[in-house]
Amino acid sequence: MKNTPFTDKHIALGAKMAEFAGYNMPISYSGxxxxxxxxxxxxxxFDVSHMGxxxxxxxxxLDLIQRVTSNDASKLKAGQAQYSCLPNTDAGIIDxxxxxxxxxxxxxxxxxxxxxxxxxxxxxxxxNDKNVEMHNISDKTxxxxxxxxxxxxxxxxxxxxxxxxxKYYTFVKGKFAGVDNVLVSATGYTGAGGVEIYFExxxxxxxxxxxxxxxxxxxxxxxxxxxxxxxxxRLEMGFCLYGNDIDDTTSPLEAGLGWITKFTKDFTAKSILxxxxxxxLKRKLAGFEMIDKGIPRHGxxxxxxxxxxxxxxxxxxxxxxxxxxxxxxxxxxxxxAIGSEIFIAVRDKLLKAKVVKIPFS
Numbered sequence: 001m002k003n004t005p006f007t008d009k010h011i012a013l014g015a016k017m018a019e020f021a022g023y024n025m026p027i028s029y030s031g032x033x034x035x036x037x038x039x040x041x042x043x044x045x046f047d048v049s050h051m052g053x054x055x056x057x058x059x060x061x062l063d064l065i066q067r068v069t070s071n072d073a074s075k076l077k078a079g080q081a082q083y084s085c086l087p088n089t090d091a092g093i094i095d096x097x098x099x100x101x102x103x104x105x106x107x108x109x110x111x112x113x114x115x116x117x118x119x120x121x122x123x124x125x126x127x128n129d130k131n132v133e134m135h136n137i138s139d140k141t142x143x144x145x146x147x148x149x150x151x152x153x154x155x156x157x158x159x160x161x162x163x164x165x166x167k168y169y170t171f172v173k174g175k176f177a178g179v180d181n182v183l184v185s186a187t188g189y190t191g192a193g194g195v196e197i198y199f200e201x202x203x204x205x206x207x208x209x210x211x212x213x214x215x216x217x218x219x220x221x222x223x224x225x226x227x228x229x230x231x232x233x234r235l236e237m238g239f240c241l242y243g244n245d246i247d248d249t250t251s252p253l254e255a256g257l258g259w260i261t262k263f264t265k266d267f268t269a270k271s272i273l274x275x276x277x278x279x280x281l282k283r284k285l286a287g288f289e290m291i292d293k294g295i296p297r298h299g300x301x302x303x304x305x306x307x308x309x310x311x312x313x314x315x316x317x318x319x320x321x322x323x324x325x326x327x328x329x330x331x332x333x334x335x336x337a338i339g340s341e342i343f344i345a346v347r348d349k350l351l352k353a354k355v356v357k358i359p360f361s
Contacts, residue, residue, distance in 0.1 A: 004049035005142055005206035013224055021114035023050040026226040035229035036320040039192050043148035044225035045213060052117035052138040053198070054110045060130035062105050068127050069099065070252055070273075072262040073108070076101035081169045081187055084260050085252050086123060091269040091276065092248040093255070095120050096240065098187065100171060109183075109198075111143075113242045127268075142201050146213065147225075147233075151194030154217045159184065163195055177212035179205045189230065191237035191359060232317050235326065238287050238358030244298055245285060245314040245328050251276060254330065255285045283311065284336040287358035289326050292351040294344065296327035301345040302335075310335050313344060319360060326360050327353070 001024040010017060015026035026047065028035060038044045056064060065073045071084035080101050086094040095116040100109040112120045117138055128134060146155055152163045159182075161174040166186040176182035176197060183198040199205055214222065231241065240246045240255055252261045253276050261273060290296065296316030304310050316327030327344070335342055338357055343350040 002050070004047055005201045006047045006049065006144075006210060009210060010047065010224070015224070015226060020227060021050055023114060025050060026224070028226040028228045029224050032226075032228040032232060033320045035223060035225040036232050038221065038223040039148045039190055039225055039229065039233055040321055041149070042221045042223075043146060043151040043154055043194065043217060044223045044229070045217070046145040046147065046225050046227075046230055047143075048145050048196075048230075049142045050114035051143050052112040052114060052120065052136070053141045053143075054112065054121065054124070055133075055135040055137055056108045056110065056124075057106065057133040057135075058131065059105070061108055061132050063130065064124070064128055064132045065099060065108055065110070066265050067267055068124055069097070070257075070262065070267055071099070071260040072265055073099050073101070074265070076104070078102065078104045079170055079172065081171055081185060082260075083169075085246075085257065086120060087252065087267065087269040087273070088123075088248055089269055090248075091251045091272040093242075093246045093250055093252060094123055094248060096242055096246060096257075100183075100185070115243065137200075140200050140202075142199050142206050142209075143196060144209070144213070145188055145190075145194065145196045146217075146222075147188045147190040147194035148192045150220065151192075154220050154222055155195065155213065158212055158216060166195070177209045179209055182209075189239060190233040191239070192233065229320075231315075232320055235315050235317055235328070236319055236321055236360050238328065238360065240285070240328075241315060250285075250330070253277060254281055254283055281333050283330045284333050285314070285328055286311075286331050286336045286340075286355045287326065287328055287360060288342060288353045288355050289324055289360065290344070290351060290353050292353070293325075294346045294349075294351040295325045296329070296344045296346075296353070302329050302331055303343045303345055303350055304335070305341065305343065307343075307350060310342065322360060326356075328358075331355075 010026040171185035300313040302311035311331035
């Protein structure tokens with residue numbers, strides 16, 4: 001297993017560790033519910049240094065990004081970021097990612113999922129027929145997500161960047177905790193506000209930044225948070241998790257990601273997606289909450305009242321914030337409307353659920 005620059009700190013804090021995407025990662029420290037509540041109500045720190053980062057440079061960098069991603073990166077100005085995905089030739093999703101415009105029409109950073117770094121790199125490289133300069137900086141890049149309604153207030157004393165007033169999906173490079181060239185991004189995967197910070201681990205930068213964040217934040221209730229609470233937080237928001245809710249067999253339209261699928265440009269599998277849109281989808285990703293007692297889990301079958309299979313659960317949990325069981329799953333499109341009654345097959349029982357609007361509430 002690979003380690004991040006913070007692995008020893010997680011172990012010293014008593015984190016429950018496990019393998020994730022080839023990395024030794026913290027799952028929880030004080031408990032998932034406690035960490036979840038800290039992020040929703042105050043602030044928490046996630047080590048997500050396992051994520052992948054690619055730099056694309058040159059006059060054809062934007063053209064390459066436009067061809068391999070579904071969203072329209074030409075709309076980005078320097079200092080803006082965008083959520084997007086990499087469609088495959090069958091209109092499935094190779095990965096979902098963030099596109100950062102560092103220099104308009106010249107320098108971009110792509111942030112990809114840890115489990116897909118090699119797959120994404122190879123796919124983009126295969127389409128790089130115009131000599132775009134590509135650098136995989138994943139191994140030398142640290143990434144911490146400080147999330148929660150009080151996150152920016154806690155961090156502001158550590159930097160000259162005005163992080164209190166950063167707009168959603170923008171970023172600034174500057175000095176943070178005495179470390180130069182830190183990219184501070186108003187993004188995250190929790191729906192609770194906050195920032196993500198990217199920096200190279202040289203001259204003790206990882207130690208300096210981690211220690212500064214906790215020296216400032218711990219008296220204010222800041223907590224380290226593991227991947228367990230990251231999952232419950234993102235699920236409450238209805239955010240897709242690659243490998244669960246989206247993969248090489250699901251299209252962005254089926255996954256409710258039509259808003260990042262722009263038909264105003266040419267990109268991989270555009271014609272297939274246009275046809276899907278024109279003809280109508282056969283299945284859709286829907287959010288649901290349990291009416292009967294029980295927790296839906298990834299892979300459970302979704303059925304109608306007569307017991308006929310109509311779909312599959314992709315994510316599910318007992319929501320710590322809402323106090324009820326919630327889930328995401330692909331269902332036949334006629335069962336995807338808000339209020340539709342569905343049933344989750346749990347062992348030998350059919351447990352009643354209903355389709356609800358996401359984010360869950």
